[in-house]
Amino acid sequence: MPPPFLGAVSVADLTPAGAVAVTLDTDALEESLRNRLLKSGVVVAPAATDGRAATETTAPTRTVRLRAEVALDGAEVPGKALARVAVRMQLDTRPSDAPGAIDEQLAAEGEKTYVVAKGGSAAATRALQQQVFATLADRVAGDLLDGTLAGLKLRNASPASIHAALTADAGELREEAIRLAGQRQLHEEVPRLLDLLTNDDEATRDAALGALITMKEPRAVPVLTKSRSLRDRREMRKIIEAISLLGGEEALDYLSFVAATHDDDEIRAQAAEARQRLLRRLDAGH
Secondary structure, three states, X not given: OOOOEEEEEEEEEOOOOOOOOXXXXXXXXXXXXXXXXXXXXXXXXXXXXXXOEOOOOOOOOOEEXXXXXXXXXXXXXXXXXXXXXXXXXXXXXXXXXXXXXXXXXXXXXXXXXXXXXXXXXXXXXXXXXXXHHHHHHHHHHHHHHHHHHHHHXXXXXXXXXXXXXXXXXXXXXXXXXXXXXXXXXXXXXXXHHHHHOOOOOHHXXXXXXXXXXXXXXXXXXXXXXXXXXXXXXXXXXXXXXXXXXHOOXXXXXXXHHHHHHOOOHHHXXXXXXXXXXXXXXXXXXX
């Protein structure tokens, strides 16, 4: 399926009156975001019959539009200042029910400290502030959009590309690759997903667990039973539910053990209920 056309890209400056002494160049930020969209390959720029870039009304079929809202804020003490930028975006497809439609709501914030020269002119200070805020807004908005576009490209990527993202150091792209490995039933990635169950990052652990549950992978059970202390109540609640969904004799044994021996009444009750649910599913399957 060919990529959709790029439609309208708009940036609204929602900076409260008097918050900062600079004005956001929305035209420049719109152009930067438009270029990032086109460079990603997620969308293409249509051309009208007269050679001009087509607008959203002239582009046929699927069109992706981006609407961004940016707010600036800052603080200043003698010799030093802080710039803050908050960005919200809506990236969506028209019509909304088109194949492969996008509907992403995004938000991010960023800040930067900078030095204000003592004794400098008001014009020089204003020019410095303008540059700092413009650069920060472009970085925050650009990084937010780039990460989302990378995830969108990954949804249609080859198993090799998903594997490459899975083996990356960290980040939202790896989490998206984990989710896709489960969704696409990429069983060759199970060893990597099992390793990620013991990752230091909770979001990564949870994503790997979700993928393995989607794949109904029983090899996750022994890893889960050994990866977290029985005294970690927060993790225990997640593990009990996951093990009951994965099933198997080892899952039953573990749930029975926790229901009988754990020192927390709530954890024992949750394990007992999960064991009963698993038994009912096993009986229904026979």
